[in-house]
Amino acid sequence: MAVFRVARIDLHTEKVTEEVYKDDVLKKFLGGRGLGSYLALKEIPKGIDPLSPSNRLYIFAGPLSAMANLSTSRVTVVTKSPLTGSLTHSNAGGNFAYWLRKSGYDGLIIEGAAEDPVYIVVKDGDVAIKPAKHLWGKWTGATIKALLRENGFPEEEKAAGAAVIGPAGENLVKIAGIRMSDYERFAGRGGVGAVMGSKKLKGILVWGTRDLLKDVKDRAKFIAESTKLAQRLMSGPTAKALHIYGTNLLTAVINSLGAYPVRNFETGHAEEADKLTGEYIKKNYVVETHACMMCPIACTQHVMVKSGPYKFVGKAKYEYENTWALGANVGLFDPEADLRLQKLANELGFDTISLGNTLAAAVELAKKGKLKLDVDWGDAGALADLVIRTANRSDIGDDLAEGDYRLSLKYGDPSVFRGSRGQGLPAYDPRALKGFALSYFTANRGGDHLEAYSPTWEVLGVPEKVDPLCETPECIEKQARIVIYAQHLMALTDSVTYCKFATLDHEGIFEKDLAYLFNLAYDWDVTPEDMLAIGERIFNVERLFHVKEGKWVKDELNPHFRNPIPTGPAKGHSAAKMFDEGIKIYYKLRGWVDGKPTYDVLKRLGLEEFQYLL
Amino acid sequence: MKIWVRYLATLYDLMGTMRDVLEVPDGSTVMDLIKAIDEKYGGRLSREILDGGRLKDEYNILVNGRAIDYLAGLGTRLKDGDEVVFLPPVGGGL
DSSP, rough: OOEEEEEEEEEETTTEEOOOOEHHHHHHOSSHHHHHHHHHHSSTTTHHHOOOOTOOOOEEEEETTSSSSTTOOEEEEEEEOOOOOOOOEEEEEHHHEEEEEEESSSSSESSOOSSSOOOEEEEEEEEEEEEOOTTOOOOOOHHHHHHHHHOOOOSSSGGSEEEOOOOOHHOOOTBBOOEEEETTTOGGGGGHHHHHHHTTTEEEEEEOOOOTTTTOOHHHHHHHHHHHHHHHHTHHHHHHHEEEEEEEEHHHHHHHTTOOOTTTTTBOOOOGGGGGGGHHHHHHHHEEEOOOOOOOSSOEEOOOSSSSSSOOOOOOOOOHHHHHHHGGGGGGHHHHHHHHHHHHHHHBBBBBHHHHHHHHHHHHHHTTTHHHHHHOTTTTHHHHHHHHHHHHHTTTTHHHHHHHHHHHHTTOHHHHHHEEEEEEEOOTTTSSSSSHHHHHHHHHHSSSSSSHHHHHHHHSSSSSSSOOOOOSSSHHHHHHHHHHHHHHHHHHHHHTTGGGGSSTTSSSHHHHHHHHHHHHHOOOOHHHHHHHHHHHHHHHHHHHHHHTTSSSSSSOOOOOSSSSOOOSSSTTTOOHHOOOOOOOHHHHHHTEETEEEEEHHHTTOOGGGGGGGO | EEEEEEEHHHHHHHSSSSSSEEOOTTTOOOOHHHHHHHHHHHTTTHHEEEEEEOOTTTOOETTTTEEEGTTTTTBBBBBOOOEEEEOOOOOOOO
């Protein structure tokens, strides 16, 4: 039997209650994103301001988190997003999930709000709420160090798990993230950092000595079998390539395909991107490779810029998305300026993707004369200045702090917003990787590439190869079907929890392996089909949150992507046909009507308790 | 005719360069280009990416951004100014 322990912490009353979820709930939703979304749908009152004390933060590991060396130290944050105004989920690696579970709890629910800044310490089952006035205003790296030091740990992020906000979260910047240890890991998307800020919660420190395999039926067999799976995972070619170059090996690849967004998605190819590639940065700036706890892939690359105008102190974690968001998408192709912006964003506590989207929207508005701002594409100094102003909400930064969607509305040109459901898009142009025409615009949290990552099948051929530019009826049907499969599998990764990078090879970890591991660990008797049904249930629960709020129910293609891509290898292609024809098939396969689940679907998935929402 | 070539990720390590330009006869195919590259680099590329005259599953080749799976495979004909990209397995965008 699996047992999932949650500490519910009310920051207003400082009352802590323990809740235990057992097989009846866990077999339906697992933990992480699944259990978080289920509780959020039940508990978060309709229509509340996401930055009011009524909002809740669900910070959940999963029932297999940190139990096997299968990239399982991942934590998901679920809340009502101040950026999109509906449900969001955001996932981080590092060591937080590991230490959270070691502390005695599998999840934390934070509700209410403190009067003055506080931080939470969870040590071997004891929850303490401590004053944090002296930490308010500090950058994220310094905050983690202070939490460690004040609680008797060495100032090394591996010593305990920490989740903190920087000035961006404190100032309720709607594109603020939560930084997690170890090192510069982020639950970035959806403005989850602002929700933490609204609760006056500067940080959470978790540590403990709990035996994570205590509830496992046959400990030796579980370790032996999960180790075999880890060895298989590591034999995959993508896992190996990720270890050498990290995620940024994608810059050259996606650029070669003509799917690399440049200057706020103006086009999909940049001749001048060579110095932003993983190959170039590895050779010139990477100082070490790092791993999340319990991960055999170890894809993380740490960089330093040691001299010149963009030098910074210490090391930074850099990624493909960040490099694109604060590079090509803002017309910046100087790797040192780009890496420094990434470091700055991590220290101030931003979602780097939405920060890049917002800066790009601001530059485009300025170039069109709609926003009075002296800034141009690639202007590293002005961009860094805007990042700091946004974190502090000073003058024009107060508008940027509202995010790209609201910025575009305020300055009268919604067309500069390149996203969905109020959140900007990540580093792939859906006109050149057409699976994204469906996956981006059906993603529940909006502006998202991680609810279904189409390069998995369009570039890597997993589970099967699909031509990224094909628009025949057969290809459109195939895309709709695989997007749905991937949406269910990705809901599982965020709820089990394990890393999506373990799903990129045929040698990776899929529903069959998950069923095997759960049966082995907890004496369950679930099938691979049962696992995918859990994924489907989670996806529908999230959609029901939109139904409850009356917001973002119908899926819509952002109009910009109806225009053909003007240059590069995918020149002339648009996302219109794939979306317009694919969405009909998608709804039919899901049993939905105009983006809304039907009673029959709820009944099939055992979600009748929510039929009142239909 | 002139073909612009790129080697990415682990193939960049193998070849020691990211960009390359090769002169091949008119009407050459991708396979002819690989042979020309082999002549220049002592057979390094085909030893890594080919197996019995076919492309290993984990590798891919793009001609002007299109995977050769959707063109004519290694028999895809090239024209002057084409860009050919040699891709090792890649993934991940978090």
